[in-house]
Amino acid sequence: MPELPDVEEYRRFFARHAAGRSVRRVVVPDATIVRNATPRALDRALRGRTFEEPDRHGKWLVAWTDGPALLLHFGMTGDLVWSAIEPERHRHDRVILELDGGDELRYRNMRKLGGAWLAHDPDEAVAAMGSLGPDALAVKRREFHERLSRRRGQAKAVLMDQRFMAGLGNLLVDELLWQTRIHPRRRVETLDDTERDRLYETMRWILRRWVAGYGRVPRRGEWLIAVRDAGGPCPRCGGPLARITAAGRTTWLCPTCQPDPAP
Numbered sequence: 001m002p003e004l005p006d007v008e009e010y011r012r013f014f015a016r017h018a019a020g021r022s023v024r025r026v027v028v029p030d031a032t033i034v035r036n037a038t039p040r041a042l043d044r045a046l047r048g049r050t051f052e053e054p055d056r057h058g059k060w061l062v063a064w065t066d067g068p069a070l071l072l073h074f075g076m077t078g079d080l081v082w083s084a085i086e087p088e089r090h091r092h093d094r095v096i097l098e099l100d101g102g103d104e105l106r107y108r109n110m111r112k113l114g115g116a117w118l119a120h121d122p123d124e125a126v127a128a129m130g131s132l133g134p135d136a137l138a139v140k141r142r143e144f145h146e147r148l149s150r151r152r153g154q155a156k157a158v159l160m161d162q163r164f165m166a167g168l169g170n171l172l173v174d175e176l177l178w179q180t181r182i183h184p185r186r187r188v189e190t191l192d193d194t195e196r197d198r199l200y201e202t203m204r205w206i207l208r209r210w211v212a213g214y215g216r217v218p219r220r221g222e223w224l225i226a227v228r229d230a231g232g233p234c235p236r237c238g239g240p241l242a243r244i245t246a247a248g249r250t251t252w253l254c255p256t257c258q259p260d261p262a263p
């Protein structure tokens, strides 16, 4: 499932191939993937327009043209494909942007979670994305602390909530809590200032490292993600990992490094 660093990689991919180029035509083989417009309206709105440098907010890609914007959410299985790399269209290519010169940038999404939206102005873009918190890679320390101090509930659920902060998903939150030695069910209102600051610092460190690796998961060193699929052992203490359900999601933790708040 795409996390913030993956979508940042898609943003760069989109910028590399489509920024500065104009839209010759938009083909939408499956009308249901465009959530707030008809394929015809999307084509009419984007045709002849030139893409600018795209933005990202959390897990959303916001591709402005010199007119309206195309918004993409990648759901579970979303991806971007460039025709020079993969010439043949695929049956899971849901939105096909035919650009000047004949190249195509394609939004592929097998399971069709997420989708595409059309926005004519920033207000429409905000409406399409829903009430999102600040981007997890861009949020300033002070805002992070202010927002966290207003929240109650289990750490995993709060950090996964896109209204608190946009961009953190299941893998990133497990990594963050393991790195900071906080149990996923620990209530955020019980965190002291040192723990809150460590959360912020570590979140930024993880995201920067992950983004710098172009979305590839770090496999070496002390990362939970490196051993998660194998189910352990803990890269820090060598003990067995535990799998629980928190915030409705499969959650990995080290019971030694992340003590249970209510044993």
Ligand SMILES: [Zn+2]
Pocket: 234, 235, 236, 237, 238, 239, 254, 255, 256, 257, 258
């Ligand atoms: Zn451990």
